[in-house]
Amino acid sequence: MKKIFVSSVLLTAALLPGVSQAEGATVSNNLVTGKPTEIRKGATTAYPLVAKIGSSQQVSVQDTFINSSGEVWYRITAGKYTGWSLANHFPVITNGFTLGKPATISESIVNVRKGASTSYAIVAKLSKGQQVSILDSFRTSSGELWYRIKTGNSIGWVLSSLVTVNDGSTFTPVAAAKPATNIAGLPTVGSYYTITAASLDARKGAASSYAIVAKVTKGQKYKVIGQFLHKNGEGWIRIQINSKLSGWIPVLKAAEVKPPANIPGLPTIGSSYTIPVASLDARKGASTSYAIVAKVTKGKSFKVISQHMSPTGDGWVRIQISATLAGWIPIPKAAEEKPPANIPGLPTLGSSYSIAATTLNVRKGASTNYAIVTKVTKGQSFNVIGQYMSPTGDGWVRIQVSSSLAGWIMVKQGTVSTPAPSTTMTVFTRNAVLYSNAGFSGTTVIERIPYLSKVSLFSDTKTVSGVTWVKIKTAAGNTGWTPNYEVASSQANLTHVYALKNAAVRKSATTSAALVVTLAENQQILVLNEYNGWLNVETGAGKRGWVLKTQTSPYTTKRLFSPETYISNNDVYLRWQKPSTLNLAYSTPAANQLKIYGGLSDVEIPSFAVKGIKSIQKVAANTTEKAVLITFQPGYSFTIRNYNNNITIKVVQSGLAGKRIILDPGHGGKDPGAIGPTGLREKVVVLDTALILKAELERAGAIVTMTRSTDVFLELAERTAISNSSDGDAFISLHTDAFNEKTNGTTSFYNTTVNFNGLASKELANAIQKNLIVSLGTYNRGVKEEAFYVNRMNELPSILVEMAFISNPSEEALLKTTAFRQKAAIGIKNGLQEYFNK
Numbered sequence: 001m002k003k004i005f006v007s008s009v010l011l012t013a014a015l016l017p018g019v020s021q022a023e024g025a026t027v028s029n030n031l032v033t034g035k036p037t038e039i040r041k042g043a044t045t046a047y048p049l050v051a052k053i054g055s056s057q058q059v060s061v062q063d064t065f066i067n068s069s070g071e072v073w074y075r076i077t078a079g080k081y082t083g084w085s086l087a088n089h090f091p092v093i094t095n096g097f098t099l100g101k102p103a104t105i106s107e108s109i110v111n112v113r114k115g116a117s118t119s120y121a122i123v124a125k126l127s128k129g130q131q132v133s134i135l136d137s138f139r140t141s142s143g144e145l146w147y148r149i150k151t152g153n154s155i156g157w158v159l160s161s162l163v164t165v166n167d168g169s170t171f172t173p174v175a176a177a178k179p180a181t182n183i184a185g186l187p188t189v190g191s192y193y194t195i196t197a198a199s200l201d202a203r204k205g206a207a208s209s210y211a212i213v214a215k216v217t218k219g220q221k222y223k224v225i226g227q228f229l230h231k232n233g234e235g236w237i238r239i240q241i242n243s244k245l246s247g248w249i250p251v252l253k254a255a256e257v258k259p260p261a262n263i264p265g266l267p268t269i270g271s272s273y274t275i276p277v278a279s280l281d282a283r284k285g286a287s288t289s290y291a292i293v294a295k296v297t298k299g300k301s302f303k304v305i306s307q308h309m310s311p312t313g314d315g316w317v318r319i320q321i322s323a324t325l326a327g328w329i330p331i332p333k334a335a336e337e338k339p340p341a342n343i344p345g346l347p348t349l350g351s352s353y354s355i356a357a358t359t360l361n362v363r364k365g366a367s368t369n370y371a372i373v374t375k376v377t378k379g380q381s382f383n384v385i386g387q388y389m390s391p392t393g394d395g396w397v398r399i400q401v402s403s404s405l406a407g408w409i410m411v412k413q414g415t416v417s418t419p420a421p422s423t424t425m426t427v428f429t430r431n432a433v434l435y436s437n438a439g440f441s442g443t444t445v446i447e448r449i450p451y452l453s454k455v456s457l458f459s460d461t462k463t464v465s466g467v468t469w470v471k472i473k474t475a476a477g478n479t480g481w482t483p484n485y486e487v488a489s490s491q492a493n494l495t496h497v498y499a500l501k502n503a504a505v506r507k508s509a510t511t512s513a514a515l516v517v518t519l520a521e522n523q524q525i526l527v528l529n530e531y532n533g534w535l536n537v538e539t540g541a542g543k544r545g546w547v548l549k550t551q552t553s554p555y556t557t558k559r560l561f562s563p564e565t566y567i568s569n570n571d572v573y574l575r576w577q578k579p580s581t582l583n584l585a586y587s588t589p590a591a592n593q594l595k596i597y598g599g600l601s602d603v604e605i606p607s608f609a610v611k612g613i614k615s616i617q618k619v620a621a622n623t624t625e626k627a628v629l630i631t632f633q634p635g636y637s638f639t640i641r642n643y644n645n646n647i648t649i650k651v652v653q654s655g656l657a658g659k660r661i662i663l664d665p666g667h668g669g670k671d672p673g674a675i676g677p678t679g680l681r682e683k684v685v686v687l688d689t690a691l692i693l694k695a696e697l698e699r700a701g702a703i704v705t706m707t708r709s710t711d712v713f714l715e716l717a718e719r720t721a722i723s724n725s726s727d728g729d730a731f732i733s734l735h736t737d738a739f740n741e742k743t744n745g746t747t748s749f750y751n752t753t754v755n756f757n758g759l760a761s762k763e764l765a766n767a768i769q770k771n772l773i774v775s776l777g778t779y780n781r782g783v784k785e786e787a788f789y790v791n792r793m794n795e796l797p798s799i800l801v802e803m804a805f806i807s808n809p810s811e812e813a814l815l816k817t818t819a820f821r822q823k824a825a826i827g828i829k830n831g832l833q834e835y836f837n838k
């Protein structure tokens, strides 16, 4: 019996996680029951029944409590009974105001807060016209009337002037609007309070669980604008720190004013106690060793004036027997407190429970939110001294681990509360915290989640004050809530920005907030959240704070990242990822160098070596931008490709051998190209020349791809598609020119306006033109910039060669000969050789 009593007291602690301390300020006075109502020992239906009272009974309310499943319970006194009842059993307050009364939000945006003051955290935002139901009301010490409302799943407080009661009734709270009465023992509202402690944290609310808004120090003087006295006697005052900021500081310790707290399980002081047994001795003291002062009999009621609980768990109360006589009577536990029925499905009280799991956490309370007090292992057996079934079906038992230690273990996992976590995420932030609930206030810290640790994500999300929270299970096995920006499925999903020079990270999103750290130019910072033009950021060193968005620059548009090297088709590649918006270009500052630039603010320099590359350096492109400078080892060069999301450098050895060449004989099929005076068709000349060139190149060790090797028609886009989808090093389109009979000569064209490889194309054109002229002996018309489709839309170093004028009779005659075609092939091959020997 004794054990049972102890466990029922401890159950109170097990249910605490949902409690919102500051909400205890709200107490209504007299309520009338709507229907027959149960009174229980604690604020959940898991507690033993104290009594049942009928409908329309008047009760007085001493306290309110929100249990861990969100139910509001009132601690009430109804006649001789005291205990807890579900608040929604009391639809009517004695002045006629109905609980749960429908009302409408009457302003455009209304904040719903955790408590009845603007200093409380916002739990929801409502807009005009939204329907709510009013659950309760509270008049603050400054005279404001607040309604406690429910909307959807949110319960909180709104200023009454922002809500219209649908039936048009006006409502004055149960505690009639009184002028603010100062709480005895606390500095009065309106007075000035001088800080006596060396340093004190001013907080958002009147409890140390609230966020710190400022620090105040000894000797500073502030106006008192609010008071709050906790039921344990802890006193807080709200002070005006500056014109914009106020906060709560503690001024009275709980112990200093603590009234004798009511002992749970005993009739409360001030209540009326009815003798439940035939006869009881009232004694001078709270033990049978004291003298009897009177006898009291069954059915008689007496006022309780004191309580005592002996170390062995025997409860006594002191009752006022008459105007002049008081005495102590024992509270017969058996009569008043039936042993709590065993909860079906859980190990029975008093039984021995053997641990089946390899290892099990023993916790302070019956929830994974509680601290672990010890671990027990498979095969160990313990006496069951308490049971608890959570609203979601988690079954817990309290076990006696040793003579001095007891704790809770989970023995049955509910199905509702723990859906299988779906996704594994990584904590990429350095200050991640696991909270018992979604929201920074009114919630407890369960764990600091280690950087880069893995967590399992449940599907539950909640949005509180603009922050989306996710339910997770950490590697340590704790389940709770954290803002969604603390976790990501991969690093690629993180948002970074660059700092501008001297960008200031501040404690909060205002320029008057204290400085956390000053950032270096282009310092990379992780963005957690955005609010009102400010970014909530974390630096690589783990400093957190707020920076003005205007003091940052976008990250993803300016960086070469994730460098890698790989081998494909026997060629060595170096590749960087890049954002598609980046407009890159390159130059060759020296014969053995490649410089990539174009709007870069950063380049991730690889930590690995690449065969054929001597060095990779991040250098200045200009005063504001960066570039990457690649210096090749002697005998090595490159072919570069600018893809949408990466830039790829093929590191190649000098020489024609091993190079991949795409040859494009112009025209073909239905398109004869230009036709000479005697009827020679361009498509025939260029195909034959290309086939000769192919053989020459292959003899030199090159690998040749033909866009066409027969008399077929190809669209221009088909020709560039063959080139662009290849891993080629050069593209050459062969043509013969046409104008009039007199015009003659050889020309090589290239494009730099669109083709990323314009620079290489021009070099290629120069090399081939020079060698063609030597080989053919034709008139040198030079190299020319032109926007031919096959060059413009080509991504490789690409040229178009007009070998000679088919419209010129003497050049047409040359073009007819195999000798001329062979000379052209040799000239182009020599040009390629020169180009690849660079």
Ligand SMILES: [Zn+2]
Residues within 6 Å of the ligand: 666, 667, 673, 674, 682, 734, 735, 736
């Ligand atoms: Zn042509």
